[in-house]
Amino acid sequence: MERIRIKRIDPYRLEIMQIPPMRTNGIVYANADIERSLGKEAAIEQVANVACLPGIVGSCLAMPDIHWGYGFPIGGVAAFSTSDGIISPGGVGYDINCGIRCISTSLCAHEVLPVIERLLAGLYRNIPSGVGSVNKALQVGKKEFGDVLVNGASWAVKKGFTPLADLEAHEDRGCIEGANPDMVSVRAVERGLPQLGTLGSGNHFLELDVVDEIIDPETAKAFGLFQDQIVVLVHTGSRGLGHQVCDDYVHSMLGSAHKYKIDLPDRQLACAPFSSSHGRAYWGAMAAAANFAFANRELVTFLIRETFEEVFNRGCEKMGMGLLYDCCHNIAKKEGIVLKGQKKEVCIHRKGATRAFPPGDLRLPGRFRATGQPVLVPGDMGRYSFILAGADNAHETFFSACHGAGRLLSRRQAKKLSKGRSILDELKRKNILAMAASRVTLAEEIPEAYKDVSEVVDTIAGAGIARVVARLVPVAMVKG
Amino acid sequence: MPYRFIDHPADIGIHIVSKDRRGLFEEAAYAIIDILGAKCPDKDLQNQNITVEGLDLADTMVRWLQELLYHIEVKDLRVFSIKIDRIQETGLNAWVTGNHSSTGLEKEIKAVTYHNLEILEVDNHFETTIIFDT
Numbered sequence: 001m002e003r004i005r006i007k008r009i010d011p012y013r014l015e016i017m018q019i020p021p022m023r024t025n026g027i028v029y030a031n032a033d034i035e036r037s038l039g040k041e042a043a044i045e046q047v048a049n050v051a052c053l054p055g056i057v058g059s060c061l062a063m064p065d066i067h068w069g070y071g072f073p074i075g076g077v078a079a080f081s082t083s084d085g086i087i088s089p090g091g092v093g094y095d096i097n098c099g100i101r102c103i104s105t106s107l108c109a110h111e112v113l114p115v116i117e118r119l120l121a122g123l124y125r126n127i128p129s130g131v132g133s134v135n136k137a138l139q140v141g142k143k144e145f146g147d148v149l150v151n152g153a154s155w156a157v158k159k160g161f162t163p164l165a166d167l168e169a170h171e172d173r174g175c176i177e178g179a180n181p182d183m184v185s186v187r188a189v190e191r192g193l194p195q196l197g198t199l200g201s202g203n204h205f206l207e208l209d210v211v212d213e214i215i216d217p218e219t220a221k222a223f224g225l226f227q228d229q230i231v232v233l234v235h236t237g238s239r240g241l242g243h244q245v246c247d248d249y250v251h252s253m254l255g256s257a258h259k260y261k262i263d264l265p266d267r268q269l270a271c272a273p274f275s276s277s278h279g280r281a282y283w284g285a286m287a288a289a290a291n292f293a294f295a296n297r298e299l300v301t302f303l304i305r306e307t308f309e310e311v312f313n314r315g316c317e318k319m320g321m322g323l324l325y326d327c328c329h330n331i332a333k334k335e336g337i338v339l340k341g342q343k344k345e346v347c348i349h350r351k352g353a354t355r356a357f358p359p360g361d362l363r364l365p366g367r368f369r370a371t372g373q374p375v376l377v378p379g380d381m382g383r384y385s386f387i388l389a390g391a392d393n394a395h396e397t398f399f400s401a402c403h404g405a406g407r408l409l410s411r412r413q414a415k416k417l418s419k420g421r422s423i424l425d426e427l428k429r430k431n432i433l434a435m436a437a438s439r440v441t442l443a444e445e446i447p448e449a450y451k452d453v454s455e456v457v458d459t460i461a462g463a464g465i466a467r468v469v470a471r472l473v474p475v476a477m478v479k480g
Numbered sequence: 481m482p483y484r485f486i487d488h489p490a491d492i493g494i495h496i497v498s499k500d501r502r503g504l505f506e507e508a509a510y511a512i513i514d515i516l517g518a519k520c521p522d523k524d525l526q527n528q529n530i531t532v533e534g535l536d537l538a539d540t541m542v543r544w545l546q547e548l549l550y551h552i553e554v555k556d557l558r559v560f561s562i563k564i565d566r567i568q569e570t571g572l573n574a575w576v577t578g579n580h581s582s583t584g585l586e587k588e589i590k591a592v593t594y595h596n597l598e599i600l601e602v603d604n605h606f607e608t609t610i611i612f613d614t
Contacts, residue, residue: 069595070491070613071593094591130584131585131586131588132584132585201588202614251542268593408489410488
């Protein structure tokens with residue numbers, strides 16, 4: 001490929017000019033500061049590489065939390081025709097349906113802060129976290145596991161872990177259609193089976209936050225958010241099952257690329273035609289892994305509710321612990337779009353990006369149709385997170401928005417920077433309590449390792465993709 | 481250390497140099513064992529045979545490390561030493577000496593990626609850079 005050229009379109013958008021063998025241009029949502037931080041990254045080249053894949057529709061996109069991934073950039077969004085385009089496991093990532101959810105409460109900070117240490121200790125004790133964590137108390141048999149993979153969140157409703165009312169607060173009601181457990185390898189099941197109902201490690205977390213600023217009062221009210229409210233964020237995905245599914249299909253699609261005459265600019269972009277046997281098999285396995293992730297977040301939520309009930313000696317309904325929303329941010333979805341006046345079905349890959357349906361979108365349940373879909377954007381553990389709502393310009397990103405702050409430092413650099421420091425004490429001085437299964441994780445996740453999420457959010461709001469509704473500040477967290 | 485870490489914003493990268501292919505593959509395995517914290521002492525050792533097939537040398541590297549990762553994470557294999565006794569463009573056979581223990585790991589590696597992976601022969605030595613998704 002020739003040298004990549006970038007042109008600024010407006011204060012929020014950059015264009016990567018189309019050069020051979022790119023099949024389309026790229027659009028990166030970035031303000032001037034984010035553009036500067038991109039200067040030293042290979043992420044732009046990765047956007048250009050994705051733009052070379054067959055059947056890409058519209059522009060190849062990257063959200064403002066873009067950073068260097070492998071194959072696809074993190075923050076990448078690309079739509080491929082389901083009739084003559086591809087599906088790529090690398091475009092979804094290893095942690096299939098990694099996502100974040102927000103559980104509301106009717107509790108105010110002054111009710112929770114006096115017992116915050118006991119609450120955090122209970123959450124840490126009751127929810128398995130850390131490297132290789134397993135949940136021995138919630139084991140399901142192999143036969144029932146098939147039901148988890150096919151039905152996702154509905155399985156949890158059927159088993160009494162999740163109230164029925166929570167289902168509408170999920171993308172696709174917590175179940176991706178077309179899951180086929182027969183396409184999930186024995187190894188993937190072996191890895192996933194004991195990990196259902198666990199948080200995991202790395203950047204996965206569980207966090208108690210206070211709503212510290214309401215920015216859009218009308219939408220906040222519709223979302224059930226109010227000043228000083230306590231909410232709970234949960235960030236986890238499909239654990240070892242998803243990792244193995246991705247692994248299995250990257251390998252098989254590398255082997256089939258020649259058959260489908262696909263020229264790969266990077267092997268990690270291994271892909272197959274969506275409608276081919278390889279494409280259909282991956283869809284069946286990916287949907288199964290995504291459904292596992294939905295069920296996993298349901299079980300973690302069940303344990304959170306149980307812990308609140310233990311500490312406050314009240315039923316979770318009396319504490320208003322409903323699900324505000326569950327956002328997937330590593331996933332491929334079949335969605336309908338209108339491009340140049342023509343309706344089209346596409347397979348949208350969101351790798352480190354969140355779906356963001358705007359107000360009036362008929363795919364949203366009645367509860368969110370007037371406001372737009374809630375979009376949850378966690379920041380680093382020492383600053384703040386945001387709740388957004390999909391806005392009118394979301395059509396230009398295939399209804400996608402940012403998913404987080406985006407890393408600034410490598411894990412190694414972060415560890416180096418945190419040497420000799422007590423991260424727990426530093427957080428405590430900011431009135432944030434943390435418990436972590438590993439000190440190394442804590443060191444890798446220091447606030448300085450991430451961009452300021454407010455810049456990311458300002459960019460996506462400035463571009464009219466989503467509106468900022470409320471800001472949250474952390475008060476306690478469990479890190480994996 | 482025969483390998484060095486490279487900076488990658490999301491993940492862990494290592495650069496390995498060795499005088500031959502066999503050494504390159506063994507050092508890559510030792511790197512993954514270091515990162516995971518999966519070493520074991522010289523006690524109750526058993527030998528385990530691992531065979532993998534790949535499309536080419538780079539694919540063989542990924543398959544080899546992924547196989548090792550599976551045995552460590554899922555089968556609780558802890559490793560004392562590694563010996564590769566056969567290596568070709570499209571596969572290898574190795575003996576892993578270690579024991580099985582449920583001692584916790586220090587780090588999770590989700591996968592060994594193919595991202596920009598090349599195995600280069602330069603001035604009579606072999607080198608490669610591997611990115612792990614953590």
